[in-house]
Amino acid sequence: MIEFYTEVRLVHVSSVIASGSLFALRGALTLAGSSLPQHPAVRYLSYTIDTVLLTAALMLLSMLHLNPLATPWLATKLVLLLAYIVLGSFALKRARTRNGRAACWVMAMIVLLSMVAIARAKDPLALLRMVVN
Ligand code: HEM
Numbered sequence: 850m851i852e853f854y855t856e857v858r859l860v861h862v863s864s865v866i867a868s869g870s871l872f873a874l875r876g877a878l879t880l881a882g883s884s885l886p887q888h889p890a891v892r893y894l895s896y897t898i899d900t901v902l903l904t905a906a907l908m909l910l911s912m913l914h915l916n917p918l919a920t921p922w923l924a925t926k927l928v929l930l931l932a933y934i935v936l937g938s939f940a941l942k943r944a945r946t947r948n949g950r951a952a953c954w955v956m957a958m959i960v961l962l963s964m965v966a967i968a969r970a971k972d973p974l975a976l977l978r979m980v981v982n
Pocket residue numbers: 858861862865903906907909910913915917923926927930961964965968969
């Protein structure tokens with residue numbers, strides 16, 4: 850399966866971009882008072898992109914023989930993924946006030962960008978080093 854590494858990595862990174870862009874747009878529309886982000890077609894599109902993203906991630910783990918719990922940058926990504934999912938659900942639905950939704954939306958975007966920085970550097974402290982260096 851390793852012969853498809855480049856393609857699977859490209860699928861993973863492309864779905865990260867698609868997922869992040871769709872989330873940014875849904876958050877902005879939610880804050881503008883639109884109900885479009887909760888339309889079933891938009892929600893199913895989001896589930897589909899995230900399923901492709903995670904399937905490609907699992908394929909990469911298997912190709913590279915990586916155990917995410919024994920690889921600090923991957924373990925950090927998993928913890929941040931949970932934070933992203935929770936913050937995302939508050940940003941798009943659960944938060945009671947508009948300010949609460951806005952704060953969760955901004956924090957979710959920061960968490961997503963941290964995951965990209967950590968993946969690029971393969972270093973769980975990538976963000977900290979960017980600030981300190
Ligand atoms: C929204 C969540 C995620 C984001 C933003 C993200 C982001 C990225 C990015 C940008 C890369 C390319 C890094 C490079 O340039 O070398 C990458 C690669 C990778 N990601 Fe993710 N990822 C996410 C979720 C996951 C998950 C959940 C896993 C599995 C635990 C995972 C496993 C991997 C692996 C194994 C690679 C390939 C590393 C390599 O080529 O050596 N990713 N990810």
